[in-house]
Amino acid sequence: MLIEPGIVYGHGRGILGLVTGAERVDGALRLVGPGTQHWTTVHVDDLAELYVAALGATGVFLGVSGDNPTVRELGEAVGLPVLPEEPAALVERLGAFGEALLLDQQATGDKARRELGWKPSRPSAVEEIKLSLVNR
Numbered sequence: 001m002l003i004e005p006g007i008v009y010g011h012g013r014g015i016l017g018l019v020t021g022a023e024r025v026d027g028a029l030r031l032v033g034p035g036t037q038h039w040t041t042v043h044v045d046d047l048a049e050l051y052v053a054a055l056g057a058t059g060v061f062l063g064v065s066g067d068n069p070t071v072r073e074l075g076e077a078v079g080l081p082v083l084p085e086e087p088a089a090l091v092e093r094l095g096a097f098g099e100a101l102l103l104d105q106q107a108t109g110d111k112a113r114r115e116l117g118w119k120p121s122r123p124s125a126v127e128e129i130k131l132s133l134v135n136r
Contacts, residue, residue, distance in 0.1 A: 001054050005047050005063035006040035006107065009125050012132055014044070018101075019074045020129055028083040033090050033102045035072030035082060040064045040105040043122035053116040064109040065120040071101075077129040 009016045023030045042050075042065045050063045075082040090098040112118045123131060 001057045002060045003047075003050060003054060003063045003112075004060065006042045006065070006105070006109075007125075008042055008044050008047060009128055010044035010122065015039075016074065016125060016129060019071065020078055020132065022075070024080070025083050028081040029075050029078050031075045031082050031084050032071050033087055033098075034084045035075060036070060037102055037104045038068040038070050038106045039074070039125070040068050040107045041125040042109075042120065043128070046118075046120035046122050049120075050112055050116070050118050053112070053118045057116060059111075059115070061112040061116065062107050062109045063112065064107045065122075065124070066108045066110075067124045067126075068106040069124070069126050073126055074129060077126045078133065 007015050018032050019029075022032065042063050046065060047063050050061070054061060072082060072084075087102055090102065092098075094101065109118070109120070122128075
């Protein structure tokens with residue numbers, strides 16, 4: 001059995017910190033890249049439940065919630081105006097990791113739902129960002 005997770009977030013951890021902790025420029029939040037790229041996401045607790053559901057299974061499963069927000073949507077959840085970053089500047093700043101963050105990724109995780117009965121139920125990445133700001 002192989003589980004391929006999306007971008008994992010939850011409990012104030014994970015890659016979403018690149019968005020919420022991004023540089024502010026004249027009161028605007030600098031996006032990771034142009035902001036048009038989608039990120040396929042999964043809450044860490046939903047992913048943990050998928051691993052349990054997959055015990056004894058065979059095959060490859062995508063560990064993704066089916067929620068594929070754009071980086072712009074994630075940035076706007078912070079509640080500030082957003083400012084896109086040129087892809088070349090992102091790659092210069094973060095190298096190969098920056099190139100990976102520019103990929104447009106969209107997936108559903110339907111196979112895991114169908115074959116394993118997995119039901120992601122935690123807040124979406126956008127909701128998680130909003131909740132984290134309320135709980136600061």
